Amino acid sequence: MSCSQCFSGSVQQGTPKGNVVKLHGLDVYVSEPEEGKPVKGIIIIIPDAFGWEFPNNRFLADHYAEKGSYKVYLPEFMNGNAAPHWVPGMLSSLFEGGGLWTWLAKPYQVAWLIYGMIPFVARNTFGKSWPIVKDFFTAVRENEGAHLPIGAAGFCWGGKHTLNLAQGYESNGKPLIDAGFTAHPSNLEIPAEIEKIKKPVSFAIGDKDIQVRPPHIEQIRQIVEAKPEGERGEVKTYYGAGHGFAVRADHILKEAKQQADEAEDQAIDWFNRHFQGLSY
Numbered sequence: 001m002s003c004s005q006c007f008s009g010s011v012q013q014g015t016p017k018g019n020v021v022k023l024h025g026l027d028v029y030v031s032e033p034e035e036g037k038p039v040k041g042i043i044i045i046i047p048d049a050f051g052w053e054f055p056n057n058r059f060l061a062d063h064y065a066e067k068g069s070y071k072v073y074l075p076e077f078m079n080g081n082a083a084p085h086w087v088p089g090m091l092s093s094l095f096e097g098g099g100l101w102t103w104l105a106k107p108y109q110v111a112w113l114i115y116g117m118i119p120f121v122a123r124n125t126f127g128k129s130w131p132i133v134k135d136f137f138t139a140v141r142e143n144e145g146a147h148l149p150i151g152a153a154g155f156c157w158g159g160k161h162t163l164n165l166a167q168g169y170e171s172n173g174k175p176l177i178d179a180g181f182t183a184h185p186s187n188l189e190i191p192a193e194i195e196k197i198k199k200p201v202s203f204a205i206g207d208k209d210i211q212v213r214p215p216h217i218e219q220i221r222q223i224v225e226a227k228p229e230g231e232r233g234e235v236k237t238y239y240g241a242g243h244g245f246a247v248r249a250d251h252i253l254k255e256a257k258q259q260a261d262e263a264e265d266q267a268i269d270w271f272n273r274h275f276q277g278l279s280y
Helices: 055-068 087-095 100-123 126-142 157-165 214-225 254-275
Strands: 019-023 026-031 042-046 071-075 150-155 179-183 201-206 234-238
Touching: 026 055, 042 055, 042 126, 042 157, 055 071, 055 254, 126 150, 126 157, 150 157, 150 254, 157 179, 179 254, 201 214, 201 254, 214 234, 234 254
Parallel strands: 042 071, 042 150, 150 179, 179 201, 201 234
Antiparallel strands: 019 026, 026 071
8 A cells, every 4th residue: 555655755857868759559758878878778667656757757767878878768657647746745745834824724735635646546556557567578578678688677656566577477488577676665565575586676775664664674685685596686775764765855955865876876786787798
C-alpha cells in the first residue's frame, strides 16, 4: 500500500534534454549519450508514482545517459494515470504550520490530495501494470537490446517491477535484464520477492523509509549478499533519508542533494560493473 512519502518531495526546475518517441506501443522519453559517444547498454527506468512526464524522472534519465553513456528509456507504463505533479507541493503545504486560515484550508487540501492520489493507486496495481512492463522489456530485448546489456532502474512504485524482472525472465534464451537497481522500493513482499531474485540487484534505501524499515533492510541485505556469484546483490543504506530521496529530494538542502547524487552514482557504477564485457 502506498504511503504519504510516496507522493511527497520536491519538483526540479529546468528543461530535460531528451526526446519523446513511440516505441513498442508506448510513449517513451529517450535520453542518449552525447553525439560520438558509444552506447554501452540500455537502461529502462520504471518510475515512481509521478510517472514518465515528471521532470525529476526525466532529469534522472538524462543523468544516466550523460554519466554512464547509456541509452535510457522512460516509458509511459501508467496509461495516463500517474499521480498529478502538483501533489508534492500540496502535501508540503498540508504539513506546514501556520495560523487559523492555514488550518481552515487543510480539509480543502486533503480533499484535493485524495482526488489526485486515489486514481493512481486504483489504476496502477501490480496486477494491471506488470504485463505492460514485462511486454515492453521483452520487446526491447528482442529489438533494440538484442545485442546490448539491459538494466532496469525502479523507483518506489517501479521497484517491485524491477525485482520481479530480476527473477530470471527470458526471451529467446536471453534475460530480460542483466542487472537491476532500485531506490526506496514500495509494496514489496519480504522476504518472498527478494529470495526469488536471479539477477544482481543493487538497493538504495533510507533508514527513515516507512515502506522498508531498518529490520527489512537488514533482511534484504542478508538475502542478496548470500546469493551465488552472478546473482549476488548489494544494499546501501542512506542515513537520515526517507522514502523518495533518490528522485524527489529537496535539492535546496545540501545533504539531500548529496544523497540523491550518491544514489545516481551507485546505480551507474552498478550497471558499469555488471555490463562490462557483456554482449549478445
